[in-house]
Amino acid sequence: MDIHEYQAKELLARHGVVIPRGELAYSPEQAVLRARETGGSAWVVKGQVHSGARGKAGGIKFCKDPHEVWNAADTLLGKRLVTHQTGPKGKPIFRLYVEAAARIERELYLGFVLDRQSERIMVIASAEGGTEIEDVAAESIHRVIVEPAVGLQAFQARALAFKLGCGGDEMAQMVQTMLGAYRTFRDLDATMIEINPLVVTEEKAVVALDCKMSFDDNALYRHPDIAELRDRSQEDPREGAALDRGLSYVGLDGTIGCMINGAGLAMATMDMIMLAGGRPANFLDIGGGATPDRVAKAFRLVQADDNVKVILVNIFAGINRCDWVAKGIVEAVGATKLRLPLVVRLAGTNVEEGRRVLAESGLAIVSATTLAEAAEKAVAAAKATETAGTP
Numbered sequence: 001m002d003i004h005e006y007q008a009k010e011l012l013a014r015h016g017v018v019i020p021r022g023e024l025a026y027s028p029e030q031a032v033l034r035a036r037e038t039g040g041s042a043w044v045v046k047g048q049v050h051s052g053a054r055g056k057a058g059g060i061k062f063c064k065d066p067h068e069v070w071n072a073a074d075t076l077l078g079k080r081l082v083t084h085q086t087g088p089k090g091k092p093i094f095r096l097y098v099e100a101a102a103r104i105e106r107e108l109y110l111g112f113v114l115d116r117q118s119e120r121i122m123v124i125a126s127a128e129g130g131t132e133i134e135d136v137a138a139e140s141i142h143r144v145i146v147e148p149a150v151g152l153q154a155f156q157a158r159a160l161a162f163k164l165g166c167g168g169d170e171m172a173q174m175v176q177t178m179l180g181a182y183r184t185f186r187d188l189d190a191t192m193i194e195i196n197p198l199v200v201t202e203e204k205a206v207v208a209l210d211c212k213m214s215f216d217d218n219a220l221y222r223h224p225d226i227a228e229l230r231d232r233s234q235e236d237p238r239e240g241a242a243l244d245r246g247l248s249y250v251g252l253d254g255t256i257g258c259m260i261n262g263a264g265l266a267m268a269t270m271d272m273i274m275l276a277g278g279r280p281a282n283f284l285d286i287g288g289g290a291t292p293d294r295v296a297k298a299f300r301l302v303q304a305d306d307n308v309k310v311i312l313v314n315i316f317a318g319i320n321r322c323d324w325v326a327k328g329i330v331e332a333v334g335a336t337k338l339r340l341p342l343v344v345r346l347a348g349t350n351v352e353e354g355r356r357v358l359a360e361s362g363l364a365i366v367s368a369t370t371l372a373e374a375a376e377k378a379v380a381a382a383k384a385t386e387t388a389g390t391p
Helices: 005-014 028-038 066-076 154-163 169-187 217-222 237-244 263-275 292-303 322-336 351-359 371-388
Strands: 022-025 043-047 060-063 096-100 104-115 120-126 141-146 190-201 206-208 212-215 248-251 256-260 282-285 310-317 342-348 365-368
Touching: 005 022, 005 169, 005 190, 005 212, 022 028, 028 043, 028 066, 028 096, 043 066, 060 066, 066 096, 104 169, 120 154, 120 169, 141 154, 154 169, 169 190, 169 206, 212 217, 237 248, 256 263, 256 292, 256 371, 263 282, 263 310, 263 371, 282 292, 292 310, 292 322, 310 322, 310 371, 322 342, 322 351, 342 351, 342 371, 351 365, 365 371
Parallel strands: 256 282, 256 310, 310 342, 342 365
Antiparallel strands: 022 096, 043 060, 043 096, 104 120, 104 190, 120 141, 190 206, 190 212, 248 282
């Protein structure tokens, strides 16, 4: 789960990280009021969307007087901000963060992520902040692996701060910032914290000027206060509907709807669809318990996407059984009144019995024995549907 910049900053501030003065606004008039409340002679008006590269896309405006604040707010509110992270549809701006402008001396980068290779939290830092970390030269990026038994240590933070060119008061502030961000990450079950830029001001203060933060969905039950920060307007409505039904769904832009049990099998299925010349419309993992009710929910979710021309069901029954899954598919197809072409590939326990159930169902289900065959049949059905619908 992602949250907005202003929410992430509030969480960091609770753990001792210094952030600029700022307030939330929902209208141009309120933006002007917030600017006056924060004080100063210049302000930054930031559109709050779940995306990076907002500045390049025009989502951040620097203002020198209240009149410019009003104009900036009026321009941003209601706009769909399109960045390379949002896709062509962009994301809507319904709230603004009005912040006192900082006098920046230099910009740094600080990030915390879960490193799969080391199975540890990794701290990433660079003296080249204000730009995407992917564009920074490898030799300019410094990393530290955190031992979970003891957490991030002050000496590790000092070593990183030294590599960033910090000394004197800057060093102490940088250590405080790193330790505070680490505690936020650890205590709230975050999966990513990115402070970019982390700036050193002309007054020699270390300030988190921008922040992105993501959380582990599976741990949100431990943090109801964090779960309340979810902004549905920033999410794909299909993904939100799937989450409410206990399904793992990611919307894509293809025409072949996928229903798979297991994330690895889902990835392999999407690869095979692409190899066969088609495009998947979604990533949908229905999990191990492919009950009729669960399968019916998945069918309804996939059918809700108008771009879907055919549905491909790929189930590997390990703990489950193919005959149970097949009965679930037959019941779900009847319950949802499915009208799209359906390709089903079953493998695993009781696979022959499962195929018999599908064959005797009387439904127009296209059966496949291998993943490659299923992908080819799904792509062919999608192309036939598109051709039939072409005037």
